[in-house]
Amino acid sequence: MSKATSIMAKNISSVGEFGFIDLIRKRMSTSGSVLKGIGDDAAVVSLSPGKKMLLTTDMLLEGAHFTLTMPPSGIGHKAMAVNISDIAAMGGVPKYALVSLGAPPNLPLDYLLKIYQAMDKTAQQYGVSIVGGDTIKSSKLIINVAMVGEADEEKIVYRSGAKVGDRIFVTGRLGSSLKSGRHLTFVPRLKESQYLVKHFKPTAMIDISDGLVGDLGHILKESRVGAVLSEDAIPRYPDASLKNALYDGEDFELIFTVPFKQAEKLKRIKMPFRFYEIGEITDQERQCSIVGKDGVRQKITVKGYTHF
Amino acid sequence: MSKATSIMAKNISSVGEFGFIDLIRKRMSTSGSVLKGIGDDAAVVSLSPGKKMLLTTDMLLEGAHFTLTMPPSGIGHKAMAVNISDIAAMGGVPKYALVSLGAPPNLPLDYLLKIYQAMDKTAQQYGVSIVGGDTIKSSKLIINVAMVGEADEEKIVYRSGAKVGDRIFVTGRLGSSLKSGRHLTFVPRLKESQYLVKHFKPTAMIDISDGLVGDLGHILKESRVGAVLSEDAIPRYPDASLKNALYDGEDFELIFTVPFKQAEKLKRIKMPFRFYEIGEITDQERQCSIVGKDGVRQKITVKGYTHF
Numbered sequence: 001m002s003k004a005t006s007i008m009a010k011n012i013s014s015v016g017e018f019g020f021i022d023l024i025r026k027r028m029s030t031s032g033s034v035l036k037g038i039g040d041d042a043a044v045v046s047l048s049p050g051k052k053m054l055l056t057t058d059m060l061l062e063g064a065h066f067t068l069t070m071p072p073s074g075i076g077h078k079a080m081a082v083n084i085s086d087i088a089a090m091g092g093v094p095k096y097a098l099v100s101l102g103a104p105p106n107l108p109l110d111y112l113l114k115i116y117q118a119m120d121k122t123a124q125q126y127g128v129s130i131v132g133g134d135t136i137k138s139s140k141l142i143i144n145v146a147m148v149g150e151a152d153e154e155k156i157v158y159r160s161g162a163k164v165g166d167r168i169f170v171t172g173r174l175g176s177s178l179k180s181g182r183h184l185t186f187v188p189r190l191k192e193s194q195y196l197v198k199h200f201k202p203t204a205m206i207d208i209s210d211g212l213v214g215d216l217g218h219i220l221k222e223s224r225v226g227a228v229l230s231e232d233a234i235p236r237y238p239d240a241s242l243k244n245a246l247y248d249g250e251d252f253e254l255i256f257t258v259p260f261k262q263a264e265k266l267k268r269i270k271m272p273f274r275f276y277e278i279g280e281i282t283d284q285e286r287q288c289s290i291v292g293k294d295g296v297r298q299k300i301t302v303k304g305y306t307h308f
Numbered sequence: 309m310s311k312a313t314s315i316m317a318k319n320i321s322s323v324g325e326f327g328f329i330d331l332i333r334k335r336m337s338t339s340g341s342v343l344k345g346i347g348d349d350a351a352v353v354s355l356s357p358g359k360k361m362l363l364t365t366d367m368l369l370e371g372a373h374f375t376l377t378m379p380p381s382g383i384g385h386k387a388m389a390v391n392i393s394d395i396a397a398m399g400g401v402p403k404y405a406l407v408s409l410g411a412p413p414n415l416p417l418d419y420l421l422k423i424y425q426a427m428d429k430t431a432q433q434y435g436v437s438i439v440g441g442d443t444i445k446s447s448k449l450i451i452n453v454a455m456v457g458e459a460d461e462e463k464i465v466y467r468s469g470a471k472v473g474d475r476i477f478v479t480g481r482l483g484s485s486l487k488s489g490r491h492l493t494f495v496p497r498l499k500e501s502q503y504l505v506k507h508f509k510p511t512a513m514i515d516i517s518d519g520l521v522g523d524l525g526h527i528l529k530e531s532r533v534g535a536v537l538s539e540d541a542i543p544r545y546p547d548a549s550l551k552n553a554l555y556d557g558e559d560f561e562l563i564f565t566v567p568f569k570q571a572e573k574l575k576r577i578k579m580p581f582r583f584y585e586i587g588e589i590t591d592q593e594r595q596c597s598i599v600g601k602d603g604v605r606q607k608i609t610v611k612g613y614t615h616f
Contacts, residue, residue: 035360039530040467041397041514042364042457049357052343056350057454059442061407089349100367100408102453132368140450144408146365146454149350159348206349222347 001026007206013105013114017135020138023113028120030129034096034229043131045096047150054149054156062141062229066184073113075143076118082209083147084126085252088193089207090158094128094152099145102138115143126190155197157256162204163221166281167263171273172253182237183250192273193254200266205256211247213288216255217302226284229252229300232294235276246290246300257281317560320420321413325443331421336347336428338437342404351439353404356431362457362464364394370449374492380419382492383451384426389496390517391455392434393560396501397515398466400459402436407453408444408451423451434498449603463505466563470512470531474589475571480561483548490545491558501562508574513564519555521596524563525610531565534592537608539600543584552600567590 012020019235025038035044047053058079060066066075079095093276093304099119103112171192177183189207196202204219212234221226236245266275266284279290291297320328333346343352355361360476366387368374374383388405395402407427411420431438436455479500485491497515504510520542528535544553566574574583587598599605 025356035461035464037467041394042400042455044360044398044459044461045361045363046363047355052430053353053361053404053456054350055404055406055439055456057406057408057440057442058450059410059444059450061410061444061450063448064444064446086349086610090352092350094364097455098363098365100365100454101448102369104368130461131363132365134365134452136367136369136372138369138372138450140446142410142446144365144367144442144452144454145409146315146406146452147350147365148361148363148456151352155341156343182478184325218527230408232425263429283311 010109011106011107012103015109018059020135027086027116028130029124029210030131037129037131039134043096045131051150052153053155054087054092054151056083056088057144057146058082058086059142059144066142068155071183073118076115078124078184079143079145080119080128081186083145084128084190085188085207087147087149087189088188089205090151091155091193091197091205092149093194094126094147096148097123097130097145099129099130099133099143101133101135102142103136104139104141105137106114107141111247116284125169126188144219148205157197157205159204159219160205160222162219162225162257163259164225164281165281166203166259167258167277168227168255168257168279168281169266169275170275171237171275172234172257173237174208174245174253175236175248177248177250180237180239186252188252189254195271196256200258200262202256202258208251208255209249209251209254211249212255213246213300213302216288219255220286220302222290224285226282226287227247227279228282228297229279229288229290231290232304233276233278262292313383318417319414320411328443332424335421335424336438337432338439342437342439345437345439346441351404351441353556356358360400360461360464360568361458362395362400364391365452365454366390366394367450367452371515376449378492380422381426383428384423387451387453388427388430388436389494390560391453392436392496392498393515395455396496396498397459397513397562398459399505399513400457401502402434402455402457404438404456405431405438405453407438407441407451409441409443410450410546411443412447412449413445415449434496436576441456465505465513467512467514467527467528470527470533470565470589470590472533474511474564474565474567475585476535476537476563477574477583477585477588477589478543478561478563479583480601481543482516482559482561483544483552483556485556487556488545488547491563496560497562503579506566507615508566509569510566513562516559516561516563517557519557520563521554521608521610524596527563528594528596528610529563532593533586534590536590536605537587537598539598541584541586552587
């Protein structure tokens with residue numbers, strides 16, 4: 001029996017916790033700045049001097065964020081990419097990840113390894129090393145990724161800096177991410193974010209996890225401003241209604257604001273990606289409205305997906 | 309109705325995800341090096357220049373590591389302290405924590421807040437700031453803590469440096485941690501670890517999560533050496549048998565090795581803590597034996613608690 005076949009026939013119980021860790025350890029790639037990865041009490045890594053550290057974490061749970069009928073490659077990609085997206089939403093560069101796994105003992109080992117392979121592939125693609133983690137037994141599959149990134153202090157973009165008159169942009173089309181399966185294959189907007197903080201001065205930024213209106217709402221709250229959106233300008237997928245584009249979660253596009261002058265330049269850039277201007281910041285604190293195709297302006301409720 | 313009473317009557321559903329995050333955000337303390345804590349896509353923190361970063365994570369699950377009949381203060385303490393213990397086991401100083409919480413919607417809010425209060429109290433006591441996290445709905449309570457620490461590169465202690473002839477020490481009494489409830493109240497050995505790396509040169513170190521023999525086994529494996537222990541010298545609690553002291557998990561004492569000459573000094577130090585010499589490193593790779601009260605040397609199996 002080949003090694004691949006023997007792994008496919010096994011579940012995590014049959015190799016045990018430390019057998020599983022050894023399998024993972026052999027398969028994960030690390031970069032030169034990792035002094036010690038998986039296999040000690042903590043990982044040891046370097047951070048560039050003079051940079052600030054960014055820290056984020058996301059927990060995915062079977063039943064809530066994915067089901068076992070979904071491809072393991074998508075689940076692994078998502079677990080890593082949602083954290084990369086958070087680091088990108090701050091204007092930073094992701095560097096290191098810790099993976100905590102809760103796994104049902106009878107889950108096929110092959111399924112778990114495919115999740116890790118996907119996590120590692122996505123991690124590598126964005127310059128991230130998986131340096132450690134924890135593995136426990138649970139009744140449902142749980143994946144928690146914690147990520148460390150870095151950024152120049154003056155380039156970090158918070159949610160709190162949007163100013164009246166700033167233009168609001170998104171990095172891509174919105175809506176129906178869960179229904180279409182795009183939430184398992186989305187591209188975290190790291191390139192876009194790096195381009196932005198290098199060449200422009202975004203005043204606020206966030207990634208869309210809870211829905212356009214919900215996440216824009218966080219910017220409005222933290223920046224103490226309001227927003228008016230233009231229905232026509234909101235880019236959406238063919239399978240997404242306006243409602244989907246406004247309220248669906250898990251698009252993982254970035255919403256950001258820039259001063260008017262920069263907005264004019266931004267719309268004209270020639271790059272392999274595109275920024276869509278969708279509206280403007282107003283002085284009506286935490287109020288959001290939308291101008292329809294008919295030119296009529298309507299208030300919209302600032303709320304997004306909430307887990308409870 | 310007072311604010312405290314109103315919180316006690318609520319569960320997490322009644323305040324919602326963002327209501328809950330706001331409650332936590334107000335209650336968590338942060339230090340001066342935290343530029344941005346809870347409330348953006350990622351936390352922004354500083355790390356001392358020239359230091360190496362240590363990264364660790366531990367996931368605690370209702371049913372496996374604790375039950376809801378246990379005091380929330382103990383659960384919160386444990387979730388934080390197990391990570392502090394991992395950083396201490398590397399010779400580092402813990403700095404920042406991210407907390408991911410999976411919570412059943414009907415769990416009393418008061419119970420959750422008590423867990424966070426305990427996490428924050430323990431964090432503060434050891435100089436750690438809780439800077440972010442994630443909150444999701446789950447059927448069982450899940451707490452994942454990821455921690456960042458720092459250390460001078462030359463002071464980091466791995467599992468892999470033990471040499472033949474080194475003496476083996478532990479930082480405290482062992483055994484029956486789960487049965488006695490001590491796993492909820494243990495003291496992570498940060499002071500001891502800091503004293504050690506400042507004044508001595510430990511060759512290998514690990515904390516006891518899987519049991520003395522199991523975790524010593526990791527040192528033996530990584531250092532390619534063996535060990536002989538002395539039954540008489542192993543400190544144990546009055547409620548713990550030798551078997552408990554050797555094999556029980558979750559003591560969270562440190563096991564470390566030092567060269568013979570340093571061992572002689574270590575045994576004579578006058579400090580508010582004590583190091584117990586329990587044996588010696590041998591050249592018999594991955595073999596462990598114990599000398600009984602009767603002077604007879606017996607092989608012991610190197611295995612510890614495993615989750616699968």
